[in-house]
Amino acid sequence: MSKIILSTRIFRPEFIAQIERIAPDYQFKIAEENFSWEDVEITIGWSKKWQSALSGDVAKQLKWVQAISAGVDYLPLQEFQEKNILLSNGSGIHSQSITEHILAMILIKTRNIHHAIQNQQKKQWDMPDIRYSYLAEQRFLILGTGHIGQRLAQTLTLLGAQPVGINTSGHPAKGFHETYTMGQLSEEIPKADFIINILPLTEETTHLFDAKFFASMKKTAAFINVGRGASVDTDAITHALQTKQLDFAALDVFEEEPLPKDHPLWQLPNVLITPHIAGITPHFQRAFMEIFTENLRSYVTSNSLIRNEVVLNKGY
Structure with a gap:
């Protein structure tokens, strides 16, 4: 044989x-x-x-x-x-590609590039009432401290930030200033300026990011998902963005892919949608x-x- x-x-x-x-x-x-x-x-x-x-x-x-x-x-x-x-x-394999994708999304938010793109389409010069922020002054909460999380944390550290990580046991991980357990997550959500999901999909992480989660975030905070689509309750994040509970989201993965053309997320000015490309290497x-x-x-x-x-x- x-x-x-x-x-x-x-x-x-x-x-x-x-x-x-x-x-x-x-x-x-x-x-x-x-x-x-x-x-x-x-x-x-x-x-x-x-x-x-x-x-x-x-x-x-x-x-x-x-x-x-x-x-x-x-x-x-x-x-x-x-x-x-x-x-x-x-x-x-995808650590560097996804890290660079996330970094691009972070800078789009801190430098308000998404507003500039929208204004360009309208041929509008002024961007009134726009806040800018230094990357190093942001609190980054990264869920998932494996290969990708560590590469991202090391990169953000080089840029002056002090990223915080969430993993199962709270064990230390390379590049992270601090790490906490999943049980401590609720305490960390309100402190974060950026929350970045890189977790695998399990029973515990399915719809982890629900209405209660987004309601706990700062109204000025941003959410980035490059993990798994089903970790996020799509209806919940849509409502959070529509009602400005959440200032900005960069979403690369979704519960349903492709995202239906009639989904309201496409029309929201405070969301950036990418078609599951973060891991292209x-x-x-x-x-x-x-x-x-x-x-x-x-x-x-x-x-x-x-x-x-x-x-x-x-x-x-």
Whole structure:
């Protein structure tokens, strides 16, 4: 029986050759090619079309799924756990891209660039009653202190800020001036000038950002979401922006994507919508393959993973 590494996407020949050197007993195939699930032991990425093979016990040889994304909430985690399938993610690949995206959103707010763009469309020169602020004087509350959170915190620190982090246990994290537990979140919300969500989606974080959350924020504060769309109650943030409970939001992810064309968020002057682009990363294949090939070497020698293994019952 041959052993297959099945990929949802095409990789450059140099990377396929690297895979073949590390795992000469495996064939690399992309999903569009002919293959038998009886031979598939590893997948790169995951397709909803494969769910029937997993549920129907056709994919009996599947042992490891290397997700391309950092978030894995869209995957059948419970079935992976029941079938003892290893899972690793792409965490860390997108850190710089998402950090720069967030930084752009922050500066748009502190320098009122969004108002300037709106005025340009109206051919209006003056921007009366506009507040400007120094980035270093803002209190940044970052929910999620992993790869992306740490890169963002380090960048903001270099620019003079003292970012504060929220994680499960309140453990210290590189780049953060202070860290607090999720249980302390409610105490920190009213203090923040910017609240930035980078959390994975779990039962605990689904609709974490609800009407009560936004009502607790400063009326001059901004909210940035580059985490998961379902972490935010869309109706709640829409109402908060419409009623000026919240001064500004930069939203890259949504509960429903694409955001429906008739959704009121499109028309609000205090929101900036980007179409799930924060994680788009130059040189993605090279960065991803560094993770995958390192894990592949470990897998073929010890059936274990050494980078980015997901704890399936936690979802991250």
